[in-house]
Amino acid sequence: MTNLVIAEHNNQSIKPATLNTVAAAQKIGGEVHVLVAGHNAQAAADQAAKIAGVAKVMFADAPQLEQGLAENVEATVIAFLQNAAETYSHVLAPATAAGKSVMPRIAARLDVAQISDIIAVNSDGTFDRPIYAGNAIATVESRDLVKVVTVRTTRFDAAPAQGGSATIHKIEAAADKGVSHLVSREITKLERPELTNAKIIVSGGRGLGSGENYMKMLEPLADKLNAALGASRAAVDAGYVPNDFQVGQTGKIVAPQLYIAVGISGAIQHLAGMKDSKVIVAINKDEEAPIFGVADYGLVGDLFEIVPELTEVV
Incomplete structure (x- = not known):
């Protein structure tokens, strides 16, 4: 059993939510691999390789992946899953704005049900997730061959950012789907913590x-x-x-x-x-x-x- 975590990053460094998602993947069991899809993102891939518990980093580097557009990331993930030498039982991402955009597309392409916003792992196919605005907890079991999962990162302690020595493997990026492009991005700069x-x-x-x-x-x-x-x-x-x-x-x-x-x-x-x-x-x-x-x-x-x-x- 091998789990694939879709890394969230800014092409320079891995965002903290990825560390929590790696921790959730470790609770499932089996090897944990991290996929970094970006452009000029070698620094992010190197950082992912140092995360404790990560066995391999899959690194796709292409101009169409620079902005993290969901359609292009999804196409690269699907192409990798279809051509990978090993079978992945779980694909995970943080339940952030980026994860919520990419993962439903991956689930649809794989023709499986997405398991959203998990807060606990009971087994490799059974998870807890909040419903009714957190007033009830549902236990969800999936029998799909590939489980597509988003993780509520606040419920999993982050995996250590240092201590790992994963190998980095270059993979092919899918062609630009050409269905969306970034017009502009406004980044709020704060003097206080995010x-x-x-x-x-x-x-x-x-x-x-x-x-x-x-x-x-x-x-x-x-x-x-x-x-x-x-x-x-x-x-x-x-x-x-x-x-x-x-x-x-x-x-x-x-x-x-x-x-x-x-x-x-x-x-x-x-x-x-x-x-x-x-x-x-x-x-x-x-x-x-x-x-x-x-x-x-x-x-x-x-x-x-x-x-x-x-x-x-x-």
Whole structure:
């Protein structure tokens, strides 16, 4: 049994979500191979080879793979699977925007059902995944010869980035399918940690009242804690902050060491995105707010008094 992980990278380095996906593949059992599809991405392939537990790295290098367009990555993966000397029982990728775009295409081409957003591996064909916004856990069994799986990375500890000595094998990239092209890409540059990788997150909700209050209340606290800033969907919809800040089922799934929820009532959608955090602190004037149901520590009171006091003492 051999598992293939589709690496997420920027052509220079492997993104952290790949390490969590490798860990999930290791729980399935058997050898773990990593496929790096990019252009001028030798550095990323070299980094993948150092991941502990990876036996082989398959490296496809071509101009049409530089931007990670889903159609071209899918074509390269399918061509590799069809011509590979060995049979792969599982193909895995992180349940990120990139993984969610590529993997359904691979599943369709293989004519198998995709197993999405797994949070646990029970056996090589049985997995747990959340349903109903995380309020229930479904155990899913697949009897397909090839299981196509996306991994909720927050539920698997990352494989060590160092310690491996995998061999790198060059493979052919599929021809450019020519059905899509990248028009532009805007990358948000943040001075603070990126939301999905941050160890501490300070997150605000509609209770803050305005975008001005959001920044005035939360930025000083986040700066002191070297934390990322997040928000509920209600705060994003109200225009307090951009979509990039949204934590929740339709936003970003996070699991930091510390999550501070300020003025967030705790809608199911939001809880689905942050309840795996190691320690949750909730600040809300409504003692019946659902957020207190998942919080390790709760402060009931006026956030406009509590947050400045908290900022002062940390």
